[in-house]
Amino acid sequence: MSVRRTFLSIALAWNTVISTAVAAAPEAAALARRIDALLAEGHQKQAELAPLADDATFLRRLYLDAVGRIPTVAEVRTFLEAQSTDKRAVLTEELLASSASARHFATFWRRTWIPQADTPQFVGLSAEVEPWLAARLRENSPYDHIVHALLTVPASGKPEAGKAQDRQAAPRAFFAASEYKPENLAANTARAFLGVNLDCAQCHDHPFSRWTREQFWQTAAFFARPTRATEALPVRLELAIANTDQVVTPRLLVSAQPAWPENIEPDTGRHLLADWICDKQNPYLARNGVNRLWAYFFGAGLIEPLDDLSGENPASHPRLLDELAASFADSGFDLRFLASAYMSTRIYQSTSRPQASAVSGPGTSGSVDPRAFAYMPIRALTGEQLYASLRVAAALPVEREDLDSASVTAARRRFTAGFRVDRPVAAQRSIMQALALMNGELTTEVTDFATSPLLRATVNSPFLGTPERVQTLFLATLGRLPADDELVALVAHASRHSDEGAAGRALADIFWALINSSEFNTNR
């Protein structure tokens, strides 16, 4: 009873903060409240919930998560000065509906589904699949439709020479990344869209999970080329298990089997498999989707590893996972609704400072289980976030893959490849990355007066005193104002020399230190 009462008080207190968010997206807000409720019990037992993050911290997090870059100085100022109580919710909806958000999440889902495209061998596939994904996300296509389209690109019939490919048509990237091999397609399909790891079953019965080698190859057989009809046998799909004489035919991982049509076309198998995967009753599609997006926002999945939903690893919050999957499916697999719900939760609005663990008692911060979801994790910026944010910080235009010249996109690709991050919550920086950020081309460009609009404008504005200049650098990089002691010290540093040139150099030095700082390089 006391637990429930405490939860109610938390929920009520929280309600007053986001009251109008409910008006902006009622279903998302309702789901957010349900998430808060289901997490709250753990917060009582395991860990104390971290306090609410201030507006500046929240805003920077919101921009990085929703559109993949930090906010501009103007965006920070506008938000910090806004008085409305629902400004967080309103801006969240606004950003999630933007084109920038569609492009940002296109990269996220591409990396989730086709991680191979981050390797040199398949690097061209990103340029093919991400614009298509961005277009689907911009129009808020249902998640199941997107998955279905990727899985059912025609097996034959490459676009005719000279004829532009239908812009709506799904690219063949998922198949190309699997080298069109049935066994690769089976493993990658299960991992990407179902969160099921069949890899081990390719060679032997999986020792820890329910999948057998036969089941693996039966799944792969959906992607097999149809045989030729003979007098004795009609056209069928079949596949030999590698290094054996055993031949299998397509069979789903569940007991119910699809109804096969009379005529087997080259695309029949993949269509039947895609229909089953994207069926609203399929428990894995929705669970995998909500778990991947949960891990994106909150650092850890409700189930870990992310590709092992087979049932051996219990969810940290089983009921929450079930309800999220049901809500996602009921919403018509609406990704924007799901993201909005996650971003409206109490936990998303928390600081990244773990509070005392309820288990080990007060004063033992640092021992709070991240899977209690009682504070926001500190995440490294991905290469894409870092590149865009460096340009935003310097007040340079954010580059766009779809508008920029090949040389510009090549520079962007080189940078992001050098800063590739798979799990931002566990990212480690290399020496080469640190050297690139300290001394590299982009840093030199953004910290040089000749090429950094921010530095030029800051130094050349006669109406700005040194404190305002320092403040501008903070807003541009960290999205917050300096604390009093920071300001005093940095003003003293910038005022050491009276001549303009030296003062400008001091500001460039501060800007350099800011963009190399951990605070700039993380989403906290």
Place this chain on the structure above:
Amino acid sequence: MFTTCSVTRRNLLRLGTLGIAGGSLSGWIGTFAADVATHPQRKKSVILLWLNGGPATIDLWDLKPGQETGGPYREIDTAVAGLRISEHLPILSKLTGDMAIIRSMASKEGDHDRATHLVRTGYIPQGAIQFPAVGALVARELGIADIDLPNFVSVAPARFASTIGGGFLGPNFAPLMIAEGISGQNGMEGDGGPEALTVPDLARAASVSEEAQRDRLALLDGFEQRFLNGSENSVVASLNSATARAVRLMRPEAARAFRIEDEPEALRDAYGRNLFGQGCLLARRLIERGVACVEITLGGWDTHQNNFDRVKGLSGTLDVGFGTLMADLKDRGLLESTLIICMGEFGRTPKINGNTGRDHWPQSWATVLAGGGIKGGQAIGRTNADGTAVEERPVTVPDLIATASKAVGIDPRKQNMSNVSRPIRVADPAAHPIEEIL
């Protein structure tokens, strides 16, 4: 160093505690190379000479003279009675006493990328598992935590191989890459020359003065102190560690390790004035300063056409670089503690094709181990008369990796947690080390 700082700033910045500004010195920093070489804590090191593209080992280490498959090369005697290798490896022929030539390698991977993955990590590609390069495993086990230099350096990695790095061990064990993608791939022998051997972004921008650099690092140190205050976080710790290590690598003492121009002209000549030869010299400089693993790529071995002219030229480069490296390490008392592995992703067909070339052949090929305290002066295993099949003592890639691991004091059965939360052993559990070498 910070005499220009105001008192207020000093208070704010609490300088130097993170070591970013370059304050701290470890036992390994700033010591002379010779001291490091004889340091009691010194562990073994590994140098991988990577012959990219699949070397025709039938024309290097396991000739078949007189056979239809044998090609035009002659065999020559070596320092070890009865052990004969290619006439185009005259320097190495005198050093076989410290070498074990494994002539019975076999694998199933005949595709460059898959085979490279297998040989460089010990495992075939498996879905999303990011296997670390063997060099990263060596760096993790034998690396020195507080060394100024990175524990794994890769010289002239080919473009595909450069994606094999720290893997699930993380970027701390990823190689520092020098002259990336220059050694060529797919049979191209593009060679940037010795001048390509520089660390990217090691020097501060020309427009930044030494004083400005000091100010910048001091300011950064202050921001880090403040941000870290009281919190423990692995992402932030990794950022701090990388920045601190990068700053240390920029220090003149560390950066000097990469200055091969400091070596005597005669020695540089002896290594060969090409990217591979100078890369071998750089490897020696790094190893003697305590770096755990250095790999150097010599590309151009994908000889589908004109195999014999090309392999002759490549053999010369390999002989001079590899041979001088062994001699130089021996002179400095480092050969016993430095294991050299010379290999590519597979061998080439004994059958000579219509273009006087040889094609991919994973069924029977050779690798060479040298130094590192192994038992040299022997050949392991045997292929049949025309070189088409392993006839005696087949050795798999995991066997080789387990052997190399044991030679340098790494337990091949040690498990590391992978990115898919499944423990993976250093060498595949099915591996059997080649005991007669150890």
